[in-house]
Amino acid sequence: MPNRLAHETSPYLLQHADNPVDWWPWSAEAFEEARKRNVPVLLSVGYSSCHWCHVMAHESFEDQETADQLNAHFVSVKVDREERPDVDAVYMEAVQAATGQGGWPMTVFLTPDAEPFYFGTYFPPAPRHGMPSFQQVLEGVHSAWADRRDEVAEVAGKIVRDLAGREISYGDSRAPGEEQLAAALLGLTREYDPQRGGFGGAPKFPPSMVVEFLLRHHARTGAEGALQMARDTCERMARGGIYDQLGGGFARYSVDRDWVVPHFEKMLYDNALLCRVYAHLWRSTGSELARRVALETADFMVRELRTNEGGFSSALDADSDDGTGKHVEGAYYVWTPAQLREVLGDEDAELAVRYFGVTEEGTFEEGLSVLQLPQQEQDFDADRVS
Incomplete structure (x- = not known):
């Protein structure tokens, strides 16, 4: 029997409408239900093309035993991050502040007043690589809520105070000066991977706005080092597995430092930014590789992401049919x-x-x-x- 999500319009929420979990959409009614039952809220945030969101759904949210545990001790709320980026942003900041990392699916436990007190992303169905199973997490949170409520309230209150006390600096109204731009370039030089292109280690995301900065810096100052970092990064990405060599367009990120194995979902906003980057690189250098990639990426977005209504879909799923009817990551x-x-x-x-x-x-x-x-x-x- 479908749950409450059957009445939603979000494709991601509708994917969970037949789960045995008694899901609620994000609403005042969900938190009122938690107050009435005196139970915590499980907030699960994801999106329709997220591979690990699908994995956790199949492993845990479609599992009757896990669903029974959730239904008995929690009010479970499902959120589509593309539909509610405001909710996602608030709790992702808390997850990153508490754990030093983030991602989706995002798993957060809240008080009935929407105050977070325990965080995570993907949890496996059995203990793995030092991670507890999702059922162990549920048991631990339920036990803490039942037996150590004062500690939970103290933790939740501290997190809320810490987040409220953060100041967001927007800078002043002036554009960065030469000193700030030089400092930015120096920082990028230190992070640059001269052997593989890009910045830092795995996983590697396409650094669209960084390359834009480097190209503009070169255009303004003639700095060859900035151009080399931009050009080499773009070439390594374009020759790697992160770029679809047959269909055009870039995957979300590379799981390795060499741009070989992508996380296969393809996002509209990533490809729009990268299309511009490669067009600007072609304009700066005359690179035929950059020209080809810009055109192929634009063609991919129009061909694969354009909707019948004239808009654009936000993403293509990482999972695809492997030829047997089974959906697996990257099969296409x-x-x-x-x-x-x-x-x-x-x-x-x-x-x-x-x-x-x-x-x-x-x-x-x-x-x-x-x-x-x-x-x-x-x-x-x-x-x-x-």
Whole structure:
């Protein structure tokens, strides 16, 4: 029997309408129910194309035993972060402040007054890699609420005070001066990965606005170092698995430092920013690679994300049909040499395997490879002629 989410319009909430969990949408009525029952609120925030949101849903929210535990001891509230970015932002700040990291699905336990007191993201169905199972978390939170309510109230109050005491600095009305811009460039230089492009370690997100800054800094000052960081980062991303070498467009991020294995969901806002970045890089350098990627990314957004109503969808799901009816992460984007031979024939498949870096061992999972462009095109053409 469908729960309350069956009456919602959000695609993400509707995905959970048949869960055995007695979900509530974000509403005053949900918190009033928690006060009436004298139980805490489980707030679960995600979005429709989030891979780990789907995983936790299948493992926990579709599980009757877990649902019984939730229904007995909590009021469960489901939020679509794309529908309610205001709710997401408030509690994500609390999660990041408490744990040093964030992400989705976001799992937060609240008092009936909406004060957070325990945080997390994805919890597995069984203890794993030092993480407790979701049922263990539920048991621990229920026990604390029942037996140590004063401690819970103290923690919740401290978190609320800490968040309320944070000052958001918007700076002054003046544009940054040369000193501030130079300091920003120095900081980026220290974080830059000269071997792989990008900044910092894994996971690596496409640094769209950072590259924009570097290109503008070069245009204004002629600083070759800024241009090199922008150009090399864009080339490494465009040649890596984070870029869809067949269909165009970028995945959300790379799980490794080398841009090889993406988290396969593709977001509209990421691709819009990256389309602009590559267009500006082409304008600055005349790079044919940048021109091609800009055009292909624009074509991907219009072709794949344009709706019949003339708007744009926000994302494509990370999960896709693996050919057996089962939805798994990245199935649409990965290949084996045998699959390429089946589609292209032996001779062309041999070229494709070399061109896209497809191996028998695989670069992803279970012998599957994400397509890349590991060689320069002119190098590949020379190899082919020889």
